[in-house]
Amino acid sequence: MSDKKKVRIGLVGRGLMGRMHANAYTHISTIFPDLEYQPVLQAIASRNEEKGKEFADTWGFQSYENDWRKMIERDDIDAIDICAPNNMHAEIAIAAAKAGKMVLSEKPLSHEIGQAKEMLDAITEAGVPNTVWYNYRRMPAVTLAKNIVDSGRLGQIFHYRANFLQDWTISPDLPQGGEAAWRLDVDAAGSGVTGDLLAHCIDTAIWLNGGIEDVSAVTKTFIKERLHQETGKVQPVGIDDASIFHCHFKNGSLGLFEATRYARGHKALYTFEINGEHASIRWDLHDMNWLEYFDHRDDAEVRGWRKIHVSDGDQPYMDRWWIPGTSLGYEHSFIHQAADFFKGLENGGKRCAPTIEDAYETEKVCHAVLESAKSRSWKTV
Ligand SMILES: NC(=O)c1ccc[n+]([C@@H]2O[C@H](COP(=O)([O-])OP(=O)(O)OC[C@H]3O[C@@H](n4cnc5c(N)ncnc54)[C@H](O)[C@@H]3O)[C@@H](O)[C@H]2O)c1
Numbered sequence: 001m002s003d004k005k006k007v008r009i010g011l012v013g014r015g016l017m018g019r020m021h022a023n024a025y026t027h028i029s030t031i032f033p034d035l036e037y038q039p040v041l042q043a044i045a046s047r048n049e050e051k052g053k054e055f056a057d058t059w060g061f062q063s064y065e066n067d068w069r070k071m072i073e074r075d076d077i078d079a080i081d082i083c084a085p086n087n088m089h090a091e092i093a094i095a096a097a098k099a100g101k102m103v104l105s106e107k108p109l110s111h112e113i114g115q116a117k118e119m120l121d122a123i124t125e126a127g128v129p130n131t132v133w134y135n136y137r138r139m140p141a142v143t144l145a146k147n148i149v150d151s152g153r154l155g156q157i158f159h160y161r162a163n164f165l166q167d168w169t170i171s172p173d174l175p176q177g178g179e180a181a182w183r184l185d186v187d188a189a190g191s192g193v194t195g196d197l198l199a200h201c202i203d204t205a206i207w208l209n210g211g212i213e214d215v216s217a218v219t220k221t222f223i224k225e226r227l228h229q230e231t232g233k234v235q236p237v238g239i240d241d242a243s244i245f246h247c248h249f250k251n252g253s254l255g256l257f258e259a260t261r262y263a264r265g266h267k268a269l270y271t272f273e274i275n276g277e278h279a280s281i282r283w284d285l286h287d288m289n290w291l292e293y294f295d296h297r298d299d300a301e302v303r304g305w306r307k308i309h310v311s312d313g314d315q316p317y318m319d320r321w322w323i324p325g326t327s328l329g330y331e332h333s334f335i336h337q338a339a340d341f342f343k344g345l346e347n348g349g350k351r352c353a354p355t356i357e358d359a360y361e362t363e364k365v366c367h368a369v370l371e372s373a374k375s376r377s378w379k380t381v
Helices: 016-031 049-059 068-073 086-098 113-126 140-151 178-184 193-209 330-346 356-375
Strands: 005-012 037-045 063-065 079-082 102-105 130-132 157-165 212-220 225-227 234-236 242-249 254-260 269-276 279-284 290-295 306-309
Touching: 005 016, 005 068, 005 330, 016 037, 016 049, 016 330, 037 049, 037 068, 037 330, 049 063, 063 068, 068 079, 068 086, 079 086, 086 102, 086 113, 102 356, 113 356, 130 330, 130 356, 140 193, 140 279, 140 290, 157 193, 193 212, 193 242, 193 254, 193 269, 193 356, 212 356, 242 356
Parallel strands: 005 037, 005 079, 037 063, 079 102, 102 130, 157 254
Antiparallel strands: 157 269, 212 242, 225 234, 242 254, 269 279, 279 290, 290 306
8 A cells, every 4th residue: 555645636627638637647656656645536527427427437536526616625635637618717726725725727827817817816825736737848858948948058049939830720610619619719718829829839938938028919810700509699709710929038039929720731730949049949749759959069060950859768757758769749748747746745835837826927928919919019018
Protein backbone atom coordinates (compact mmCIF):
# COMPACT_ATOMS: atom_id res chain seq x y z
CA MET A 1 0.00 0.00 0.00
CA SER A 2 1.42 3.35 -1.03
CA ASP A 3 2.23 5.83 1.74
CA LYS A 4 2.09 8.76 -0.68
CA LYS A 5 0.03 11.82 0.21
CA LYS A 6 -3.23 11.64 -1.70
CA VAL A 7 -4.77 14.52 -3.64
CA ARG A 8 -8.39 13.59 -4.31
CA ILE A 9 -9.43 15.09 -7.63
CA GLY A 10 -12.92 16.25 -8.61
CA LEU A 11 -13.08 16.73 -12.36
CA VAL A 12 -15.69 18.93 -14.06
CA GLY A 13 -16.36 18.04 -17.71
CA ARG A 14 -15.81 14.83 -19.63
CA GLY A 15 -14.96 16.17 -23.09
CA LEU A 16 -11.58 16.37 -24.78
CA MET A 17 -9.85 18.00 -21.84
CA GLY A 18 -11.65 15.83 -19.29
CA ARG A 19 -10.18 12.79 -21.02
CA MET A 20 -6.76 14.41 -21.42
CA HIS A 21 -6.50 15.33 -17.73
CA ALA A 22 -7.84 11.97 -16.53
CA ASN A 23 -5.20 10.34 -18.72
CA ALA A 24 -2.52 12.58 -17.20
CA TYR A 25 -3.46 11.64 -13.62
CA THR A 26 -3.38 7.93 -14.43
CA HIS A 27 0.26 8.17 -15.51
CA ILE A 28 1.67 10.15 -12.61
CA SER A 29 2.47 7.31 -10.23
CA THR A 30 4.18 5.16 -12.82
CA ILE A 31 6.12 7.76 -14.79
CA PHE A 32 6.94 10.01 -11.81
CA PRO A 33 7.21 7.41 -8.99
CA ASP A 34 9.40 9.70 -6.88
CA LEU A 35 6.62 12.24 -6.32
CA GLU A 36 5.43 12.53 -2.70
CA TYR A 37 1.88 13.26 -3.84
CA GLN A 38 -0.45 11.01 -5.77
CA PRO A 39 -3.69 11.99 -7.51
CA VAL A 40 -6.80 9.94 -6.77
CA LEU A 41 -9.63 10.00 -9.31
CA GLN A 42 -12.28 10.69 -6.70
CA ALA A 43 -15.24 12.15 -8.62
CA ILE A 44 -16.42 13.35 -12.00
CA ALA A 45 -19.19 15.95 -12.43
CA SER A 46 -21.29 15.80 -15.56
CA ARG A 47 -24.88 16.82 -16.23
CA ASN A 48 -25.59 13.69 -18.23
CA GLU A 49 -25.84 10.81 -15.76
CA GLU A 50 -25.42 7.98 -18.24
CA LYS A 51 -22.39 9.52 -19.93
CA GLY A 52 -20.94 10.73 -16.63
CA LYS A 53 -21.11 7.24 -15.10
CA GLU A 54 -19.70 5.70 -18.25
CA PHE A 55 -16.78 8.17 -18.08
CA ALA A 56 -16.25 7.31 -14.41
CA ASP A 57 -16.11 3.59 -15.24
CA THR A 58 -13.83 4.06 -18.23
CA TRP A 59 -11.25 6.18 -16.43
CA GLY A 60 -11.59 4.70 -12.95
CA PHE A 61 -13.25 7.57 -11.07
CA GLN A 62 -14.68 6.39 -7.76
CA SER A 63 -17.89 8.43 -7.91
CA TYR A 64 -20.16 10.58 -10.04
CA GLU A 65 -22.03 13.84 -9.35
CA ASN A 66 -24.63 15.43 -11.61
CA ASP A 67 -23.77 18.93 -10.37
CA TRP A 68 -20.27 20.33 -9.82
CA ARG A 69 -21.57 22.23 -6.75
CA LYS A 70 -22.14 18.94 -4.92
CA MET A 71 -18.56 17.97 -5.63
CA ILE A 72 -17.29 21.20 -4.11
CA GLU A 73 -19.35 20.59 -0.96
CA ARG A 74 -17.69 17.20 -0.41
CA ASP A 75 -15.01 16.86 2.28
CA ASP A 76 -13.34 13.99 0.44
CA ILE A 77 -12.23 16.17 -2.50
CA ASP A 78 -8.99 18.19 -2.30
CA ALA A 79 -8.70 19.65 -5.80
CA ILE A 80 -11.15 20.78 -8.46
CA ASP A 81 -10.03 20.40 -12.06
CA ILE A 82 -12.12 22.49 -14.47
CA CYS A 83 -12.57 21.12 -18.00
CA ALA A 84 -15.90 22.78 -18.81
CA PRO A 85 -16.61 25.53 -21.37
CA ASN A 86 -15.01 28.94 -20.77
CA ASN A 87 -18.06 30.70 -19.26
CA MET A 88 -18.12 28.21 -16.38
CA HIS A 89 -14.48 28.44 -15.26
CA ALA A 90 -14.75 31.48 -12.99
CA GLU A 91 -17.87 30.43 -11.10
CA ILE A 92 -16.49 26.94 -10.42
CA ALA A 93 -13.01 28.19 -9.55
CA ILE A 94 -14.29 30.86 -7.16
CA ALA A 95 -16.56 28.36 -5.35
CA ALA A 96 -13.72 25.83 -5.17
CA ALA A 97 -11.21 28.36 -3.82
CA LYS A 98 -13.69 29.59 -1.19
CA ALA A 99 -14.15 25.97 -0.09
CA GLY A 100 -10.36 25.70 0.30
CA LYS A 101 -9.86 23.35 -2.66
CA MET A 102 -6.86 23.48 -4.95
CA VAL A 103 -7.81 24.78 -8.40
CA LEU A 104 -6.56 23.40 -11.70
CA SER A 105 -8.34 25.24 -14.48
CA GLU A 106 -8.41 24.95 -18.21
CA LYS A 107 -7.66 28.10 -20.19
CA PRO A 108 -8.71 30.81 -20.86
CA LEU A 109 -9.56 31.96 -17.34
CA SER A 110 -12.99 33.11 -18.36
CA HIS A 111 -15.18 34.30 -21.20
CA GLU A 112 -14.97 37.82 -19.81
CA ILE A 113 -12.11 39.85 -18.29
CA GLY A 114 -14.13 41.03 -15.24
CA GLN A 115 -14.86 37.45 -14.22
CA ALA A 116 -11.25 36.49 -14.85
CA LYS A 117 -10.21 39.18 -12.34
CA GLU A 118 -12.76 37.90 -9.79
CA MET A 119 -11.33 34.42 -10.27
CA LEU A 120 -7.80 35.77 -9.73
CA ASP A 121 -8.85 37.65 -6.59
CA ALA A 122 -10.74 34.71 -5.06
CA ILE A 123 -7.87 32.27 -5.62
CA THR A 124 -5.28 34.76 -4.39
CA GLU A 125 -7.31 35.47 -1.25
CA ALA A 126 -7.86 31.79 -0.54
CA GLY A 127 -4.14 31.10 -1.11
CA VAL A 128 -4.86 27.66 -2.56
CA PRO A 129 -2.40 25.90 -4.87
CA ASN A 130 -3.42 26.50 -8.47
CA THR A 131 -2.41 26.11 -12.07
CA VAL A 132 -3.87 26.87 -15.50
CA TRP A 133 -3.39 24.26 -18.21
CA TYR A 134 -1.33 26.15 -20.77
CA ASN A 135 0.20 22.79 -21.53
CA TYR A 136 2.34 23.73 -24.56
CA ARG A 137 5.01 24.98 -22.16
CA ARG A 138 5.58 21.37 -21.20
CA MET A 139 6.25 19.90 -24.60
CA PRO A 140 9.93 18.94 -24.25
CA ALA A 141 11.00 20.92 -27.35
CA VAL A 142 9.18 24.04 -26.09
CA THR A 143 10.78 23.68 -22.65
CA LEU A 144 14.13 23.33 -24.41
CA ALA A 145 13.37 26.56 -26.29
CA LYS A 146 12.82 28.24 -22.91
CA ASN A 147 16.17 26.90 -21.63
CA ILE A 148 17.94 28.19 -24.76
CA VAL A 149 16.36 31.66 -24.49
CA ASP A 150 17.17 31.85 -20.76
CA SER A 151 20.79 30.85 -21.43
CA GLY A 152 21.18 34.08 -23.44
CA ARG A 153 22.38 32.19 -26.53
CA LEU A 154 20.06 34.12 -28.84
CA GLY A 155 21.41 37.50 -27.69
CA GLN A 156 19.08 40.47 -27.92
CA ILE A 157 15.67 39.35 -29.19
CA PHE A 158 14.31 41.26 -32.19
CA HIS A 159 11.28 39.27 -33.34
CA TYR A 160 8.69 36.85 -31.94
CA ARG A 161 6.31 35.32 -34.48
CA ALA A 162 3.49 32.83 -33.83
CA ASN A 163 0.63 31.24 -35.76
CA PHE A 164 -2.17 28.90 -34.76
CA LEU A 165 -4.07 27.76 -37.84
CA GLN A 166 -7.12 25.52 -38.15
CA ASP A 167 -9.84 25.00 -40.75
CA TRP A 168 -12.79 23.34 -39.00
CA THR A 169 -15.41 26.14 -39.03
CA ILE A 170 -15.39 27.08 -42.72
CA SER A 171 -18.74 25.46 -43.49
CA PRO A 172 -21.74 27.81 -43.06
CA ASP A 173 -23.81 24.72 -42.14
CA LEU A 174 -21.97 24.33 -38.86
CA PRO A 175 -24.28 25.43 -36.01
CA GLN A 176 -23.29 27.47 -32.98
CA GLY A 177 -23.94 26.70 -29.30
CA GLY A 178 -24.86 23.55 -27.42
CA GLU A 179 -22.66 20.69 -26.32
CA ALA A 180 -20.78 20.29 -29.60
CA ALA A 181 -20.43 23.86 -30.84
CA TRP A 182 -20.08 26.04 -27.72
CA ARG A 183 -16.81 27.40 -29.12
CA LEU A 184 -18.82 29.28 -31.76
CA ASP A 185 -21.26 30.76 -29.25
CA VAL A 186 -19.96 34.02 -27.82
CA ASP A 187 -21.92 33.61 -24.58
CA ALA A 188 -20.15 30.34 -23.80
CA ALA A 189 -16.74 30.99 -25.32
CA GLY A 190 -16.36 34.75 -24.79
CA SER A 191 -14.36 35.06 -28.00
CA GLY A 192 -13.38 32.90 -30.94
CA VAL A 193 -9.81 32.18 -31.89
CA THR A 194 -8.46 34.94 -29.63
CA GLY A 195 -9.30 33.15 -26.38
CA ASP A 196 -9.08 29.67 -27.85
CA LEU A 197 -5.91 29.63 -29.97
CA LEU A 198 -4.11 32.96 -29.57
CA ALA A 199 -4.27 32.56 -25.78
CA HIS A 200 -1.90 29.58 -26.13
CA CYS A 201 0.44 31.55 -28.40
CA ILE A 202 0.42 34.49 -25.97
CA ASP A 203 1.10 32.33 -22.91
CA THR A 204 4.08 30.70 -24.62
CA ALA A 205 5.30 34.08 -25.87
CA ILE A 206 5.17 35.76 -22.46
CA TRP A 207 6.95 32.76 -20.95
CA LEU A 208 9.69 32.78 -23.56
CA ASN A 209 10.05 36.48 -24.32
CA GLY A 210 8.54 38.42 -21.40
CA GLY A 211 5.57 40.75 -21.11
CA ILE A 212 3.65 42.46 -23.90
CA GLU A 213 3.30 46.23 -23.70
CA ASP A 214 0.68 47.14 -26.32
CA VAL A 215 -1.14 45.61 -29.27
CA SER A 216 -2.76 46.55 -32.56
CA ALA A 217 -5.20 43.96 -33.88
CA VAL A 218 -7.71 43.07 -36.55
CA THR A 219 -10.33 40.37 -36.18
CA LYS A 220 -12.82 39.00 -38.67
CA THR A 221 -16.05 37.03 -38.47
CA PHE A 222 -16.40 35.46 -41.90
CA ILE A 223 -19.77 33.80 -41.32
CA LYS A 224 -22.10 36.29 -39.73
CA GLU A 225 -25.07 34.07 -38.82
CA ARG A 226 -25.42 30.45 -37.77
CA LEU A 227 -28.20 28.26 -36.47
CA HIS A 228 -28.09 28.19 -32.67
CA GLN A 229 -28.48 24.63 -31.39
CA GLU A 230 -30.22 25.66 -28.19
CA THR A 231 -32.73 28.24 -29.50
CA GLY A 232 -33.27 26.59 -32.89
CA LYS A 233 -32.99 30.04 -34.50
CA VAL A 234 -30.49 31.51 -36.92
CA GLN A 235 -28.58 34.06 -34.83
CA PRO A 236 -25.69 36.50 -35.30
CA VAL A 237 -22.24 35.02 -34.68
CA GLY A 238 -20.43 36.97 -31.96
CA ILE A 239 -17.03 35.30 -32.04
CA ASP A 240 -13.92 36.17 -34.06
CA ASP A 241 -13.12 33.56 -36.74
CA ALA A 242 -9.66 35.05 -37.34
CA SER A 243 -7.48 37.32 -35.21
CA ILE A 244 -4.20 38.95 -36.15
CA PHE A 245 -2.14 41.34 -34.05
CA HIS A 246 1.26 42.89 -33.81
CA CYS A 247 2.75 44.18 -30.59
CA HIS A 248 5.68 45.59 -28.65
CA PHE A 249 7.24 43.34 -26.04
CA LYS A 250 8.64 44.95 -22.91
CA ASN A 251 12.15 43.78 -23.91
CA GLY A 252 12.02 45.93 -27.06
CA SER A 253 11.26 43.14 -29.54
CA LEU A 254 8.34 43.11 -31.98
CA GLY A 255 5.66 40.43 -32.05
CA LEU A 256 3.45 39.17 -34.86
CA PHE A 257 0.61 36.74 -34.15
CA GLU A 258 -2.12 35.12 -36.25
CA ALA A 259 -4.87 32.64 -35.39
CA THR A 260 -7.69 31.45 -37.60
CA ARG A 261 -10.13 28.60 -38.13
CA TYR A 262 -10.25 29.41 -41.85
CA ALA A 263 -6.84 28.22 -43.05
CA ARG A 264 -7.93 25.34 -45.31
CA GLY A 265 -5.62 22.37 -44.91
CA HIS A 266 -4.42 23.17 -41.39
CA LYS A 267 -5.80 21.26 -38.39
CA ALA A 268 -3.73 22.63 -35.53
CA LEU A 269 -0.64 24.27 -36.96
CA TYR A 270 0.84 26.03 -33.96
CA THR A 271 4.26 27.43 -34.81
CA PHE A 272 6.57 30.01 -33.29
CA GLU A 273 9.90 31.52 -34.27
CA ILE A 274 12.21 33.78 -32.28
CA ASN A 275 14.96 35.78 -33.98
CA GLY A 276 17.82 37.07 -31.85
CA GLU A 277 21.04 38.91 -32.48
CA HIS A 278 23.13 35.70 -32.58
CA ALA A 279 20.66 32.90 -33.10
CA SER A 280 17.09 31.93 -33.92
CA ILE A 281 14.81 29.08 -32.88
CA ARG A 282 11.59 27.77 -34.34
CA TRP A 283 9.05 25.12 -33.41
CA ASP A 284 6.04 23.48 -35.04
CA LEU A 285 3.32 21.49 -33.26
CA HIS A 286 2.97 19.12 -36.22
CA ASP A 287 6.60 18.15 -35.64
CA MET A 288 6.53 18.67 -31.90
CA ASN A 289 9.52 16.55 -30.93
CA TRP A 290 11.88 18.72 -32.95
CA LEU A 291 13.32 22.17 -32.24
CA GLU A 292 15.11 24.04 -34.99
CA TYR A 293 18.09 26.20 -34.09
CA PHE A 294 20.33 28.48 -36.14
CA ASP A 295 23.48 30.01 -34.65
CA HIS A 296 25.35 32.64 -36.63
CA ARG A 297 28.46 32.00 -34.51
CA ASP A 298 28.87 28.50 -35.94
CA ASP A 299 31.79 27.88 -38.25
CA ALA A 300 30.71 29.36 -41.63
CA GLU A 301 31.33 26.13 -43.52
CA VAL A 302 28.77 24.18 -41.49
CA ARG A 303 26.50 27.06 -40.49
CA GLY A 304 22.81 26.38 -41.06
CA TRP A 305 19.56 25.44 -39.36
CA ARG A 306 19.94 22.33 -37.20
CA LYS A 307 16.98 20.20 -36.36
CA ILE A 308 17.28 18.88 -32.82
CA HIS A 309 15.29 15.75 -32.02
CA VAL A 310 14.37 16.44 -28.43
CA SER A 311 14.38 12.88 -27.15
CA ASP A 312 17.62 12.43 -25.25
CA GLY A 313 17.73 11.78 -21.52
CA ASP A 314 19.42 15.10 -20.76
CA GLN A 315 16.70 17.07 -22.55
CA PRO A 316 13.59 18.30 -20.68
CA TYR A 317 11.38 15.54 -19.23
CA MET A 318 12.96 12.88 -21.46
CA ASP A 319 14.75 11.04 -18.65
CA ARG A 320 11.26 9.93 -17.57
CA TRP A 321 10.33 8.20 -20.77
CA TRP A 322 11.51 5.39 -22.98
CA ILE A 323 14.81 5.47 -24.82
CA PRO A 324 16.60 8.23 -26.78
CA GLY A 325 15.21 8.59 -30.30
CA THR A 326 11.62 7.74 -29.45
CA SER A 327 8.96 10.45 -29.65
CA LEU A 328 6.31 11.81 -27.32
CA GLY A 329 2.84 13.17 -28.19
CA TYR A 330 0.33 15.86 -27.28
CA GLU A 331 -0.89 14.00 -24.18
CA HIS A 332 2.54 13.97 -22.56
CA SER A 333 2.48 17.75 -22.08
CA PHE A 334 -0.53 17.29 -19.77
CA ILE A 335 1.20 14.48 -17.86
CA HIS A 336 4.21 16.79 -17.38
CA GLN A 337 2.03 19.64 -16.18
CA ALA A 338 0.22 17.43 -13.67
CA ALA A 339 3.56 16.08 -12.43
CA ASP A 340 4.97 19.60 -12.05
CA PHE A 341 1.85 20.59 -10.12
CA PHE A 342 2.31 17.74 -7.64
CA LYS A 343 6.03 18.43 -7.40
CA GLY A 344 5.16 22.03 -6.50
CA LEU A 345 3.06 20.80 -3.60
CA GLU A 346 6.17 19.24 -2.09
CA ASN A 347 7.73 22.66 -1.70
CA GLY A 348 5.13 23.89 0.76
CA GLY A 349 2.46 24.49 -1.86
CA LYS A 350 4.66 26.43 -4.28
CA ARG A 351 2.35 27.09 -7.17
CA CYS A 352 2.82 25.51 -10.51
CA ALA A 353 3.36 27.93 -13.40
CA PRO A 354 1.41 29.11 -15.20
CA THR A 355 -0.43 30.18 -12.06
CA ILE A 356 -3.65 32.10 -12.04
CA GLU A 357 -1.56 35.32 -11.97
CA ASP A 358 0.37 34.27 -15.08
CA ALA A 359 -2.83 33.30 -16.88
CA TYR A 360 -4.38 36.65 -16.00
CA GLU A 361 -1.52 38.37 -17.88
CA THR A 362 -2.48 36.35 -20.97
CA GLU A 363 -6.12 37.22 -20.39
CA LYS A 364 -5.25 40.94 -20.37
CA VAL A 365 -3.45 40.62 -23.71
CA CYS A 366 -6.45 38.77 -25.24
CA HIS A 367 -8.74 41.50 -23.94
CA ALA A 368 -6.51 44.22 -25.41
CA VAL A 369 -6.48 42.39 -28.77
CA LEU A 370 -10.29 42.29 -28.93
CA GLU A 371 -10.59 45.92 -27.80
CA SER A 372 -7.98 47.06 -30.32
CA ALA A 373 -9.77 45.30 -33.16
CA LYS A 374 -13.10 46.79 -32.11
CA SER A 375 -11.78 50.35 -31.83
CA ARG A 376 -9.25 50.08 -34.69
CA SER A 377 -6.57 51.55 -32.43
CA TRP A 378 -3.50 50.54 -30.38
CA LYS A 379 -4.31 49.30 -26.87
CA THR A 380 -1.97 49.22 -23.88
CA VAL A 381 -2.10 45.89 -22.06
N1 LIG B 1 -5.08 23.25 -22.88
C1 LIG B 1 -5.49 22.95 -24.10
O1 LIG B 1 -4.70 22.68 -24.99
C2 LIG B 1 -6.96 22.93 -24.39
C3 LIG B 1 -7.43 22.21 -25.50
C4 LIG B 1 -8.80 22.14 -25.72
C5 LIG B 1 -9.66 22.80 -24.84
N2 LIG B 1 -9.17 23.52 -23.81
C6 LIG B 1 -10.09 24.22 -22.88
O2 LIG B 1 -10.72 23.22 -22.07
C7 LIG B 1 -12.07 23.57 -21.81
C8 LIG B 1 -12.96 22.41 -22.27
O3 LIG B 1 -12.74 22.20 -23.65
P1 LIG B 1 -12.99 20.77 -24.33
O4 LIG B 1 -12.25 20.79 -25.62
O5 LIG B 1 -12.73 19.68 -23.36
O6 LIG B 1 -14.54 20.91 -24.62
P2 LIG B 1 -15.58 19.74 -24.84
O7 LIG B 1 -16.74 20.36 -25.52
O8 LIG B 1 -14.91 18.55 -25.46
O9 LIG B 1 -15.98 19.34 -23.35
C9 LIG B 1 -16.65 20.22 -22.48
C10 LIG B 1 -17.31 19.38 -21.42
O10 LIG B 1 -17.93 20.24 -20.46
C11 LIG B 1 -19.17 19.64 -20.14
N3 LIG B 1 -20.05 20.59 -19.47
C12 LIG B 1 -20.70 21.65 -19.99
N4 LIG B 1 -21.48 22.20 -19.03
C13 LIG B 1 -21.27 21.46 -17.90
C14 LIG B 1 -21.78 21.52 -16.56
N5 LIG B 1 -22.68 22.44 -16.18
N6 LIG B 1 -21.34 20.60 -15.64
C15 LIG B 1 -20.45 19.67 -15.98
N7 LIG B 1 -19.96 19.55 -17.24
C16 LIG B 1 -20.36 20.44 -18.17
C17 LIG B 1 -19.68 19.13 -21.46
O11 LIG B 1 -20.70 18.19 -21.31
C18 LIG B 1 -18.41 18.49 -21.99
O12 LIG B 1 -18.25 17.18 -21.49
C19 LIG B 1 -12.33 24.86 -22.54
O13 LIG B 1 -12.24 25.93 -21.64
C20 LIG B 1 -11.22 24.95 -23.57
O14 LIG B 1 -10.83 26.28 -23.87
C21 LIG B 1 -7.84 23.58 -23.57
